Structures are given as structure tokens and as C-alpha cells.
Amino acid sequence: MGQTLFDKIWDAHVVSSSEGFPDILYIDTHFIHEVTSPQAFDGLRQRGLPVFRPKQTVATADHNVPTINQHLPIKEELSRYQVDMLTKNCKEFGVELYGLGHPYQGIVHVIGPELGITRPGGTYVCGDSHTSTHGAFGAIAFGIGTSQVEQVLATQCLLQSRPKRMKIEVNGKLQKGVGAKDIILYIISQISAAGGTGYAVEYAGDTIRSLSMEGRMTICNMSIEMGARCGLIAPDETTIEYVKGREFAPKGEDWDKAVAYWKTLYSDADASFDEVLSFKAEDIEPMITYGTNPGMGIGVTQHVPETASFEAKEQGSYKKALDYMGLHDDETLLGKPIDYVFIGSCTNSRIEDLRQVAEFVKGKHKADNVTVWVVPGSKQVQQQAIAEGLDKIFNEAGFPLREPGCSACLGMNEDKIPAGKYCVSTSNRNFEGRQGPNSRTFLASPLTAAASAITGVVTDIRTFLKEEELV
Amino acid sequence: MATKIFKHIQTSVVPLPIENIDTDQIIPARFLKATTRDGFGNNLFRDWRFDGDDNPKQDFVLNNPNYSGKILVAGKNFGCGSSREHAAWAIADYGFDAVVSSFFADIFKGNALNNGLLPVQVSEDFLKKIFDAVYADEHAIVEIDLVDQFIKIVATGEQESFEVNPYKKACMTNGYDDIDYILSKKDEIAEFEGTR
Numbered sequence A: 001m002g003q004t005l006f007d008k009i010w011d012a013h014v015v016s017s018s019e020g021f022p023d024i025l026y027i028d029t030h031f032i033h034e035v036t037s038p039q040a041f042d043g044l045r046q047r048g049l050p051v052f053r054p055k056q057t058v059a060t061a062d063h064n065v066p067t068i069n070q071h072l073p074i075k076e077e078l079s080r081y082q083v084d085m086l087t088k089n090c091k092e093f094g095v096e097l098y099g100l101g102h103p104y105q106g107i108v109h110v111i112g113p114e115l116g117i118t119r120p121g122g123t124y125v126c127g128d129s130h131t132s133t134h135g136a137f138g139a140i141a142f143g144i145g146t147s148q149v150e151q152v153l154a155t156q157c158l159l160q161s162r163p164k165r166m167k168i169e170v171n172g173k174l175q176k177g178v179g180a181k182d183i184i185l186y187i188i189s190q191i192s193a194a195g196g197t198g199y200a201v202e203y204a205g206d207t208i209r210s211l212s213m214e215g216r217m218t219i220c221n222m223s224i225e226m227g228a229r230c231g232l233i234a235p236d237e238t239t240i241e242y243v244k245g246r247e248f249a250p251k252g253e254d255w256d257k258a259v260a261y262w263k264t265l266y267s268d269a270d271a272s273f274d275e276v277l278s279f280k281a282e283d284i285e286p287m288i289t290y291g292t293n294p295g296m297g298i299g300v301t302q303h304v305p306e307t308a309s310f311e312a313k314e315q316g317s318y319k320k321a322l323d324y325m326g327l328h329d330d331e332t333l334l335g336k337p338i339d340y341v342f343i344g345s346c347t348n349s350r351i352e353d354l355r356q357v358a359e360f361v362k363g364k365h366k367a368d369n370v371t372v373w374v375v376p377g378s379k380q381v382q383q384q385a386i387a388e389g390l391d392k393i394f395n396e397a398g399f400p401l402r403e404p405g406c407s408a409c410l411g412m413n414e415d416k417i418p419a420g421k422y423c424v425s426t427s428n429r430n431f432e433g434r435q436g437p438n439s440r441t442f443l444a445s446p447l448t449a450a451a452s453a454i455t456g457v458v459t460d461i462r463t464f465l466k467e468e469e470l471v
Numbered sequence B: 001m002a003t004k005i006f007k008h009i010q011t012s013v014v015p016l017p018i019e020n021i022d023t024d025q026i027i028p029a030r031f032l033k034a035t036t037r038d039g040f041g042n043n044l045f046r047d048w049r050f051d052g053d054d055n056p057k058q059d060f061v062l063n064n065p066n067y068s069g070k071i072l073v074a075g076k077n078f079g080c081g082s083s084r085e086h087a088a089w090a091i092a093d094y095g096f097d098a099v100v101s102s103f104f105a106d107i108f109k110g111n112a113l114n115n116g117l118l119p120v121q122v123s124e125d126f127l128k129k130i131f132d133a134v135y136a137d138e139h140a141i142v143e144i145d146l147v148d149q150f151i152k153i154v155a156t157g158e159q160e161s162f163e164v165n166p167y168k169k170a171c172m173t174n175g176y177d178d179i180d181y182i183l184s185k186k187d188e189i190a191e192f193e194g195t196r
């Protein structure tokens, strides 16, 4: 019987496996950031332990950092304290820190791949649920809690039970204006915010294959939004091309050896999955969410579902979500006025996302009623955008390019959406209060977000594309 | 390092019949700036519990003096979203020892188990029975026994067994933690590293 991609990688990292115990899984690289690590370092101190493999630990400051004037001290006291604490802990324990001001600083799930730290066949963890992003390279990558951060710091290993395996195939040709973000929002809307719980999900099919690495990262990023433990995509030429030449990618002979191994990383034809789902690319419209979890998504031309269409016991939660969003049964979102557009987060803040948005907004201008924030995923993305002159295009369009960080994805810094306001956001979560207390989030792709910023209302990107023949 | 021991509890419960409660609701991001594990209970369910001026919202269950107890009972897919362990800390810090739901998100479940907070997954049916019991009598007592793995509505005697990973059960009933266990395998880790 053949093996799945997931099992090949898992088996190659099992240090020890005993009946009745979770496996001890070896972690190749542990990413840490300021929010979920301080208590873990404290735990090490209390136990009198060092960081076991500091060279396999990479730190950055992203969740709390301001996205303007990063050269100045952080104004907000608690944020500054937390970021300073990370600096202090990294120094004390000998961990490399790409902190504020460092050319490699950025959102942890953007910098790992762009520095060539994330590679096929590896195991990656971080005290952050969107660690699933790194699975786009054909790796096992998942989010962990702070007790587990401490575990990995102390031992470079993690106790984990092997999840079940699911394959999600997407085949066919995408419509114009529909991209990776729409694919994943569509899948989650079909299987619900809990539909992947307990599974490692492998994405396959020719539509997935045709995506760039950035697109694949967008897909794997949101695996957690259907509850999946992780998401992964078998490596191919696209993957290898992306990794090649990056700062920490293997070089010379090591590279050749690595590539030879990576080419063995795929699910065998006779591998068996616990669950297989298939979707048709043609069925996918530009997507938008209307509710307060990422499973509550619809095609942009569709109507908000009726409360009566849900089972009785679900209706209370559903009504609560619609009330929070200020929406009602059967409402259409198309044409709904919005207040903010946020282009950023580990889902959609890579250079490709910014290029796509810049190409679209060139020569256009945002609507007066909308405030737009473009927040690059990393310092490198920001520099690249400037080098390509994207910042100028953005400025002319009223889309100021800020400095890198998580920003309005979770509103831990000053970038909060005010109460009651609507934000079309390229991030990954529309939970109540996620972007600021009582903020209202419509999740969408970068193109849908950009088009909505231009018109000031929720917009079907395809209406523009018909006129422009873009993408 | 020793952690809290959990074997058996018998207490009234706090009902929260909402589905898909994500960890952003349990503890909003703006309260994640602490660098210790303490005090998160004050901000548990912050934006459901308090209005913008920090006044308690009277219609939220934690502000209703009729409901109290060491067990939180919630709708399905509890703890989805962010991996923040602060959610488990907040629930435990507030004074809960167990959370009952018909479905838990993976990461939350793991985080809870690592903090002596027991996630008890019951059937949809049994969940409804607990809600019915507590809405009929707000002092309804529920018993959870980790050793024998059952949960029981004391007044009616209705009970159901629940699953828990045997290793995690041993940790919780003895107060062991994962790091002690992995550290006991350090030689194997070094050996593994040598083979790569």
C-alpha cells in the first residue's frame, strides 16, 4: 500500500513512537514571535533549561508592531514591553531575532518561505495557527500553544498524535478574477469552519498545481479556518524554482541532494486517505464572507442565506452573527457601502499580492468613503514593492503602503477598524471583534478588496475585468 | 514540572449555547500583551461580558448571578480559530475546571489538556440534555469523572462516557507534563539527530 505525502514526511520525523502515547515528532524549524513565547521562555527559566537547538529557532516581531514610523520606539507601552521581552529572551537564550528594523523582519509566515527556511519535506511549528501556510512547500507545518512552544524550545520535539488524512482536489479552469483566496474561501464555505477538524489536508488537482507558490500559501494558510491541523501541497517545479537561491536554501551539492529527495515527496497513486473531496474550479465565483466565521462565505453575487434554512438549534448562533454584522436574511452584499479596505496579513501580503493589486489600481483612485491600508508582509516585500515603484502607484490611488506586520488582521497594534464599520479584508478571520472591538469584516481576495476600495461598495471584480481584460 | 491534578468534579454549570465560539471571543487579541500566565480570567469573554465603557452586559451569562459553577457548557466547535493558549488560561483562571461541548477545535483541546482544564466532548443529544437540565434548574449539578470517563446529570442520572487520550489522562490524573516525558527521551532525540 502506498503512502500519502503527509505520512512520508511524518514518518521521517518520528523520534519515538510508543503504543498509547502520542508520537515524539522532530521539528526542523521552530518560528517564534512576541505574543505566544514569553511564558514559554519563563517556563524554561523555571526548569533551568536552555533552548535545546537555538540554531533551529527563528524569531521575529510581527503581531504587535506599528505599521508606521517603525524606526521610532513603539508608543503603546504593553506592546513595547512585549517586543522588548522577545529581544531580551532571544539574547539570553541565543536565538536569532529578526526584530524591528532588521531587513528580514516581517510576519512569521511570510519570512520563513521568503528566506528559504521553509522547504519541502520539513516540519515547522509556531505558536500561531496560520503556521499551516508553510505546508504549501510540501511540508508539515502547524500551530501550537504556548506550553508546546516551551516543549519545542526545550527539546526540539513535539508530542503529537498523527491526524487523519484528507485530500481535497480542485480541477478545472478558474474564471477570470478568481484566485487562490476565492478557492479556499469557497472550500471552507462548502465544508464549514469545522469541516477539516482532526485532519491533515492535502490539496491536489490541476487547479492547485497551476497556482504560484504565493497562491498555494494562501490556500494552506487558511486550512486552520476549516479546523484542519495542517494543509500541504506536494512540491513540484514551481516549488523548487521558488526555493532556489533564497538566503537559507541549500546550495551546491546540498541543493542537488535536497532536490532529489523533494522529488520523492508526493502521495503514491495507491495511497489511501480517510476522506477525499472534489471541487470544480468553474463553480467558484469571487468569494466574500458575510458572517462571523470563515465558513460563512458566498459568491459575491449570491444572497445571504435565510435563517430558516438552518436547523433550529443553529438558528440562534446564525442570527447572532447576522445581527453583529448588521445584515439581514437574503440581503445581497453587492453594492453595500464599506468604510475600510485592508490589504495585508499572512494570507495575502506577499509581493505577488501587491503586484496584482497595483496592476489593477494603476490610474484609478479609491472612493472618498473608504480608508485603505496596504500592509506588506515583510520588510523584504516592502523593499521589493518600492524597488518596483508599486508604492507610487499605491499612493496615487490613495492606497498608502505601510510598514510590515500583522496590523489590522488582528488589531493588536493601532491599526483597528472602528466599531460598527465595514472592512473588506484580505486577511483570514472575520470573527467578532477580530479587527477591533465591534468591527465588521468581509473577507475577500486582494482583487475584490481593491475593486471595492475603488467603488466604495462591495464589488464584483469581474465587472471591471470585462472592461479591462486584466489578469 | 507538576501541573494541576484533575480526577473528578461535581458542580453546577454555566450554559453558553453558542456554536463556533472562537478564541478571539474567549480572549480578544488586545488582551494578549501580558508576559505571564496570570490574570487572563478578568478578560474572559471580554466583549460579550462588558460594553465599550467596561460596564457588565446584564444579558451575558457570566454576569447572571443565577449561574455559577466549575463547568462551562458551550455549543459545538468550541475554541476554533487562533491557537492562543491564553484562551485556556483565561477559562481556567476564571475558575472553570472543565468545558463541555459537542465538538472542540484541535488546538484548543490540546492547550486545555496542557493546563489541567478538561475538554469533555459529548453527543449533540447529551449536550441538549445538559442545557435542558440547567434551564429547568440553574443549580443543576453535573458530575465529571475523568478516571472512569463519564459525565452525568446528577438529578436525572443520565450519563454518557467520553473519550480522552490515555496518555493525556495519565498526565492529568497524576499532574505530569509533556516536557518531563520528552526530556526522559533525550538520548533518543540525539540519536535521531545523528541519523540525519
Ligand code: SF4
Binding pocket: A062, A063, A107, A108, A109, A128, A130, A345, A346, A347, A405, A406, A407, A409, A410, A427, A428
Ligand atoms: S497576519 Fe494575522 S493571521 Fe497572520 S500571523 Fe499575523 S495575526 Fe496571525
